[in-house]
Amino acid sequence: MSNEAPTRSDSAVYDPDLRPELFDAILSKRVVAFVVDAIIIVLLMIPAALVVFIVGVVTFGIGWLLYGALFAIVALGYIALTLGGPRSATVGMRMTDIEMRTWNGGPSFPLLAVMHALIFWFSVGLLTPFILLVGLFTRRRQLLHDLLLGTIVVNSAPLRSFAK
Template sequence: MSAASTADYTRQDVFDPMVNPELFAGVRSRRIFAFCIDVIVIALLTFGAGVLVFFLGVFTLGLGFLLYGILPAAVALLYVAFTLGGPQASTLGMRAMGLEMRLWYGAKPYPLLAAVHVLLFWFSISLLTPLVLLVSLFSDRKRLLHDLILGVVVINSSYHQQYVGDHQQG
């Protein structure tokens, strides 16, 4: 990637809904379905980890059973940190729905940011009720409250890859 195309790609107007409305078309509804898929994946991973914790508890004469208290939260946090903060910049649910996350200037999120993102999501839902999700109805980029706080956007990955490919060639 040349310096000129990198500069064009990382400008903030890349994620401007007036310039590229295709980046945000259908993001809100697909994000809901992605969340449902991720909940199922996390539940399956938690079940698998629960089996391991059971055997750990047997071998440690009951001490390992204490991990059951933090197991679902730990599995969810690790899942999001390593998928959303990974090279694909999306969880399995987001990939299935054709979404990815980017920082406001175009970079991919890193694992710590992904972990903070999911923690802010759950804290905002817990403290402010699900009505906090209504923020996306008034956001031009269809961002949620925790997206605004962290400076991230969720976009259509297929259009984004096409846009980057077009600007690398030209």
């Protein structure tokens, strides 16, 4: 998928009534992508923890203070590089063939990806996971953090065929 926004009008591209294939099974695909990405982040934390341990030894224990922020550093770095990258999708999202777009069809970028992750975690943490049920009631299957940031998650294949 190129980084350019779709060439036709936004309303035609992202209208769930005109293009329902963009939103077919999006919520279930997002769940699978989340699980895959969580596993990848946990696996990435193993070498990161080893690096922090070595830095802690070299700095006589000062580097070990990074352990408290290790998950946030690894997870947000992963999100910024993948979801905020040129394909606008994490590894899990690529496996399920979905990607995130801005409200006007543009690709994601690192700051938007990090804000997307942070608002997701804060909304789930503060408002319970039941807040994810919002996706069942929105036409584009957007979750609360998608609505707040003006993003949508769509199936990649129909979007690619439409942009040709």
